[in-house]
Amino acid sequence: MTYDVAVIGAGPGGFDAAVESARYGLKVALVEKRDLGGTCLNRGCIPTKLWLGATSAIEELRNQSRLKVASGEVAVDFAALQNRVQKHLAGTRKAMAAQLGELGIDLHQGEGNLSEPGKVLVRGEDGETVLGYKNLVIATGSRPTFFPGLEPDGDCVLDSDMFLDQKTMPASLIVVGAGFIGLEMAQVAHRFGAKITVIDAMDRVAPLEDPEVSQALGAIFKRWKWDIRLSQRVAGCATVDGRAELTLDSREKLTADKILVAVGRGPVTDNIGLRKAGVELQFGKAVVNEFLEAAPNVYAIGDANGHIQLAHAASHQAHYVAARMAGRMEGPYVPGPVPSVLYGSPEVMRVGQTETDAFLQDYDTTETSKAMLAANPMAQAHAATQGFVKVIWSAGKVVGVTAVGHDVSRLCTAATLIVAQGWREVDIHSIMFAHPSLDEALLTALRAERTRVC
């Protein structure tokens, strides 16, 4: 049969595209070669958050213990936690499958291939099926990528998929790549008592963030006795005699129970026959126009188009594409400011432009204003006072917000609204911030004296 919409990939982008399209009354086929939920649910955001949630008492206790207010011990049973994670994921997948059923979406398990225009060939365990489509959505996601010599061996050298799949948490861990994925997983291992080493080729942790955010994060990790090695390149990783061995370009060798390689992710756009469907690829990314079209009636969303590697960005694009396929959306895709979060404690949040972005765009009027978390009673209450909130202004309007410290992810949605609306000084008191709240640190930052960026 010919579907109104065929979607390849059932991660956050693809699943939402399928569901939203069906809600618009379109007949939808969803093709997935592995599990419903994709990387985010099965091998990414969600299991990591379950790990962080289950271990948050450890960090809270450590903070209060430092002040001699609390004592005791919290032991998390890693095997029980992994069991719970698997149960949670299975339950979520089941709920997703039920939702597909209710909406009359046909789920085709197997690998999709664009055999000829207007057709998807699905190779599944039960053989091959050919689906006709009027509109196609490519939502094939991403997978970990590696530099030569850093490929995981599944023994002691792991990628993030393998790390999440472990049976025990290592007592010592080397993390290659100080981005959000590496730092979240390192925080979990740290809570389990692991000795942590972090290596990055850049000169700071979280190198995509504001340099002051990197500095604050680095200071906290150093206080935790993490061995942080920056501006260092890794020549190779290997399992040697049952242990992980890492060789730096300097020839220095480091060993640990495990190495986690988290140097980046790249789009999954090979072996699908995308070129046959008229899709152009650049560095593996499906090139799309302002309507997220990779070819006539062919859309590419989420990690597959490589614009922003974030689940919520994929979902937001899915919403647009579904509306467009249903004839409800004429104009181009407008993402608005995209929030990003590093979870744990400390956390990092960022939305809109960074100080550098803003300065490069308009160096005459870029200003920043800042509030330290140490002055906030909720940060004090959690004995976690390192960090700050920074507001980036351009031409008198808020164009970005970033923050680092305990629980700063809670500023994310409000900050996104404020950046989207481009608040000016006069808007600051248009709403009330609850007192006391960590959110007031954002209010304080909005009100603080501004410094010209130069």
Place this chain on the structure above:
Amino acid sequence: MTYDVAVIGAGPGGFDAAVESARYGLKVALVEKRDLGGTCLNRGCIPTKLWLGATSAIEELRNQSRLKVASGEVAVDFAALQNRVQKHLAGTRKAMAAQLGELGIDLHQGEGNLSEPGKVLVRGEDGETVLGYKNLVIATGSRPTFFPGLEPDGDCVLDSDMFLDQKTMPASLIVVGAGFIGLEMAQVAHRFGAKITVIDAMDRVAPLEDPEVSQALGAIFKRWKWDIRLSQRVAGCATVDGRAELTLDSREKLTADKILVAVGRGPVTDNIGLRKAGVELQFGKAVVNEFLEAAPNVYAIGDANGHIQLAHAASHQAHYVAARMAGRMEGPYVPGPVPSVLYGSPEVMRVGQTETDAFLQDYDTTETSKAMLAANPMAQAHAATQGFVKVIWSAGKVVGVTAVGHDVSRLCTAATLIVAQGWREVDIHSIMFAHPSLDEALLTALRAERTRVC
């Protein structure tokens, strides 16, 4: 000397009124009979949040233990905690005093009395001073109130001030009054292992909230084995042989180590000579017009005018009044939607209209939409899945949001913005919500099917 502005009371309202006025270049006197920071800092919000923060690991551990994921014990040293609270409060007061000094605000310690028009007589330890003023701000706050028979004796029958001042946490506690103050303090005592009884004359806990919120809260407390007695009136409380004894109207007697009476707070407007300054009082509240004026050039803000007993409402009013006294504000005071939060775990947040408010105002178009926290991965990660987010719509616009459950206070600022802007369906996808986040429960509630209220 004659000040541009004299402020009586240095709580959140008075302190902010003084600081903001000085920033506008006005010469300011601030009169305070006790401590800088008022009830909120010294005997209210802040110490309670420090208690909740210091004990949050206990609750996190209990939640994970129930799932057999974590085990262990967290002991909070109450004496050490109280010591930390006092240090924190002293440090905050010191920082506040320094801020007054920097801004050239004269702090007069003592009781202010409006002896004659345009003058405040301050009776302090060092004698009497008379201050002349052009503008007066009454920010005298509130104090606990009691029904006859429920007066605290400072021994085993305590008000919230005394409760916060305890040297040890009682092993059993009866809380009279199931409002936010009583419930926050009961949660802390519960974390310390106290046996909790809660009594309210109304038929539900948190009786000012949405009835479904009350129901969800009550269910969680019952699971904790709290003895919750609703629709019950208390005849009297007393200390008998070193224990607290409470007698219900039904003659039934209950005993515990301590009783906390938290049945309400009333404005502090007596003994100030307010009538001499032309201020009219109704049930103790200073009556104000739409400019927050209680008399020509006399403003009353915060708990003293009794509009809303919340620190941030007082601060917001202070901001307005300072701008007005500086000649920068012509129009009437517009509070916008006022957020309120019960902290702890569960938490409650509410902003804008309740379902009932909205229905009474426009029974033709009131609708609600709802999302359960059980479907949210962050609630799952913290093993705290009871609760929900509810959106109240009127004529197709969002007019209120309320939520109950783990960490729902984090929805507060975003919800305030959304209510202030009166989002319609078309606005829902105007911003991205980060994934995963508890905030997505608000997105889900916004998108959920709406039910007509009838």
